[in-house]
Amino acid sequence: xxxxxxxxxxxxxxxxxxxxxxxxxxxxxxxxxxxxxxxxxxxxxxxxxxxxxxxxxxxxxxxxxxxxxxxxxxxxxxxxxxxxxxxxxxxxxxxxxxxxxxxxxxxxxxxxxxxxxxxxxxxxxxxxxxxxxxxxxxxxxxxxxxxxxxxxxxxxxxxxxxxxxxxxxxxxxxxxxxxxxxxxxxxxxxxxxxxxxxxxxxxxxxxxxxxxxxxxxxxxxxxxxxxxxxxxxxxxxxxxxxxxxxx
Amino acid sequence: xxxxxxxxxxxxxxxxxxxxxxxxxxxxxxxxxxxxxxxxxxxxxxxxxxxxxxxxxxxxxxxxxxxxxxxxxxxxxxxxxxxxxxxxxxxxxxxxxxxxxxxxxxxxxxxxxxxxxxxxxxxxxxxxxxxxxxxxxxxxxxxxxxxxxxxxxxxxxxxxxxxxxxxxxxxxxxxxxxxxxxxxxxxxxxxxxxxxxxxxxxxxxxxxxxxxxxxxxxxxxxxxxxxxxxxxxxxxxxxxxxxxxxxxxxxxxxxxxxxxxx
Numbered sequence: 001x002x003x004x005x006x007x008x009x010x011x012x013x014x015x016x017x018x019x020x021x022x023x024x025x026x027x028x029x030x031x032x033x034x035x036x037x038x039x040x041x042x043x044x045x046x047x048x049x050x051x052x053x054x055x056x057x058x059x060x061x062x063x064x065x066x067x068x069x070x071x072x073x074x075x076x077x078x079x080x081x082x083x084x085x086x087x088x089x090x091x092x093x094x095x096x097x098x099x100x101x102x103x104x105x106x107x108x109x110x111x112x113x114x115x116x117x118x119x120x121x122x123x124x125x126x127x128x129x130x131x132x133x134x135x136x137x138x139x140x141x142x143x144x145x146x147x148x149x150x151x152x153x154x155x156x157x158x159x160x161x162x163x164x165x166x167x168x169x170x171x172x173x174x175x176x177x178x179x180x181x182x183x184x185x186x187x188x189x190x191x192x193x194x195x196x197x198x199x200x201x202x203x204x205x206x207x208x209x210x211x212x213x214x215x216x217x218x219x220x221x222x223x224x225x226x227x228x229x230x231x232x233x234x235x236x237x238x239x240x241x242x243x244x245x246x247x
Numbered sequence: 248x249x250x251x252x253x254x255x256x257x258x259x260x261x262x263x264x265x266x267x268x269x270x271x272x273x274x275x276x277x278x279x280x281x282x283x284x285x286x287x288x289x290x291x292x293x294x295x296x297x298x299x300x301x302x303x304x305x306x307x308x309x310x311x312x313x314x315x316x317x318x319x320x321x322x323x324x325x326x327x328x329x330x331x332x333x334x335x336x337x338x339x340x341x342x343x344x345x346x347x348x349x350x351x352x353x354x355x356x357x358x359x360x361x362x363x364x365x366x367x368x369x370x371x372x373x374x375x376x377x378x379x380x381x382x383x384x385x386x387x388x389x390x391x392x393x394x395x396x397x398x399x400x401x402x403x404x405x406x407x408x409x410x411x412x413x414x415x416x417x418x419x420x421x422x423x424x425x426x427x428x429x430x431x432x433x434x435x436x437x438x439x440x441x442x443x444x445x446x447x448x449x450x451x452x453x454x455x456x457x458x459x460x461x462x463x464x465x466x467x468x469x470x471x472x473x474x475x476x477x478x479x480x481x482x483x484x485x486x487x488x489x490x491x492x493x494x495x496x497x498x499x500x501x502x503x504x505x506x507x508x509x
Contacts, residue, residue: 061493088333090342091451091469091490091501092481114466114493207416211341211480 032176033099033109036147038082038139040075048072049084061086061115069120077124078135082149085110086118103214104221105181106188106204108155111148122156129157137165145173151182160186163233167226177217183229192232198224273302273507274388274441281387285396285487290460296383303380303388304504306433306444307359307452308371310352316371325364326497332362334499337421337428341480344498357432359450359502365467365494368453368503377505382456382489384506385470389446389486391439396485398439401447403478403485409437410448410484413477429474429499447471447484450502458489467492473500 052062063069063086072080089110099109110116117125125132136150136159146169154162163183170179187195188205195201200221204213215221278300286293316322326332333344352358363371372378380388391398401409407424411431415422422428427435434444446452451469458468468491472484483490492501 088331088493088496088498090344090475090481090498091492092472092476092483092488093342093490113464114491114496210478210482212482 030099030175031145032173032178033111033148034145035083035111035149036139036143036145038079038135040079040135041073042079042083045072045076045079045083048076048080061088063087063118074128074131075135078128078132081117081121081125082153085112085115086121087116089114089116100214102217104177104184104204104217106209106213107185107211108152108178108181109148111152117152117156125153125156129159132157133159133161136162140165140169143169146176146179148178151178154182155185155189158186158189160190160233160236163229167230170226174222180217180222180225183225183232187229187232190232192228192235194231195228198228200224272305272442274305274443275302276300276384276388276441281383281392282394283383283386283390288487290458291386291487291489296387298381298384298387299508301380301384301506301508303384303443303506305438305442307450307502307504309357309433310360311356313360313363313371314356316374320374322367322370322374324362324367324497325495326362326367329495331495332497332499334362335418335429335475337418339418341418347499355430355432358430359433359445361430361450361499361502362497363501363503364497365453365469365492367497371503372505375505377507379453379455379503380506382454382458382468382470385446385452385454386486388441388443389439389471391441391443393486396487398441398446398486400437400440406447406484409439410472411436411445411474412448412472412484413475415477416479417477418475418480427474431474445471446486448476449474450500451483451490451498453501453503454489458491460491465494467494467496469501469503475500 048064048068049062052064052068061084064072064080069077069080089112093110132153136153140146140150146166151166153159154166163186166179166182170176173179184195184200184204188201200215203209203215276298278298280295280297282293282295284291284293330346332347334347335344339345368379389398390396393399397403397406406412407414411425411427413422414424425431425436431445431449433449436445436448438444439446448471451473452471453467453469456468457466468489470483470489472481472488475481476483482488492498
């Protein structure tokens with residue numbers, strides 16, 4: 001029995017484990033700050049990654065050779081990017097570590113511990129954004145948690161088309177405040193007028209803001225961000241009434 | 248004119264020998280119980296720790312010192328072997344770095360060694376018969392008895408007197424406000440009350456030890472901020488924050504200072 005308990009605890013500590021876990025508690029590392037493991041060719045990609053770990057003890061990020069990377073299929077490349085960040089993350093990316101209930105962050109945590117996506121991985125995501133969104137939709141259909149890596153991918157590709165699906169997910173998981181951060185980053189990156197003119201933009205993204213700026217989270221802020229994100233979505237899809245400027 | 252020239256040469260010799268003396272100086276930290284952490288910090292909470300006496304280098308380890316190790320042993324750094332050092336140049340977005348494997352140090356022999364990984368730092372320590380400070384030892388030495396995150400005299404506002412940091416708002420434009428865009432020679436800024444130079448700024452300093460957030464993984468930790476760190480991004484030039492980095496990562500803002508037992 002003790003062994004079974006230990007095994008269960010170890011499983012709980014694994015990144016990506018617990019897709020069916022309940023809402024995050026008030027302390028500790030919430031499940032939505034973990035990675036979502038895509039199931040597309042996961043075993044093959046994991047075997048591929050192991051093949052590249054032949055030179056030294058490594059922590060996740062040994063890059064595949066160009067030839068090896070090119071040999072992966074489109075879906076495998078996506079899985080590879082989602083579970084195997086190839087680049088080292090700077091020592092002082094402090095906001096990566098902290099999660100504070102009741103606060104909204106300007107930027108998402110990297111989610112990959114001491115590593116981050118490489119330029120070729122980001123290039124892959126951007127140049128295949130439609131496919132990437134298709135993959136993300138498939139992964140998240142019915143999922144209880146959208147991992148931090150999926151939201152990062154959405155930001156990298158400026159995936160504004162994902163806003164309604166994310167808003168629907170947020171209704172199920174209102175504790176996942178990273179959804180709100182994702183919305184804000186999408187709008188800030190596109191300099192969406194309605195958001196830029198709001199009282200939230202300057203403290204988080206304005207000329208004098210700090211990189212790891214935070215604001216208080218409350219229901220009013222949440223409602224504003226979601227509504228503004230939906231307006232941004234409508235604007236991008238051309239459904240918004242004419243005369244509203246985004247830039 | 249000749250007098251002036253002689254004077255300049257003498258001044259240079261004095262200055263150089265002064266820096267050289269600092270490089271080889273160790274500061275004794277007596278055994279005792281010290282307060283570390285801050286009451287407002289989740290990751291580094293206020294607590295008391297007891298340590299044995301140790302001697303910590305007054306300066307960060309220089310290129311000169313590391314070169315001695317390389318010449319004596321033929322050691323190849325991880326960045327040399329795997330061509331994965333990361334360097335910076337103005338124009339990059341926050342927290343973005345460039346790939347580079349050259350790591351030129353011409354004219355920078357009195358600067359802290361960078362472009363080395365935690366693993367490389369351990370190799371040097373093993374060869375030199377020294378070690379890295381623990382996370383607590385580093386903080387005890389850096390804060391020098393101050394109850395705040397800064398040592399006595401230093402504040403968030405006047406940190407530029409003590410630390411080579413980035414003064415630009417972001418990293419899109421170069422910044423040489425304090426005379427240095429990248430590393431500075433060691434001991435160029437004012438020391439802390441114990442006589443330790445560059446505990447804040449210049450380069451992050453590797454420490455030994457683990458944190459709960461490591462969750463059992465092998466992670467390197469470095470403290471004190473660096474020339475890259477600005478008040479708007481990073482902001483780690485203090486005695487509280489603790490960074491985390493892959494133990495194989497080699498950045499041009501990562502270095503170390505050493506400790507010996509006696």
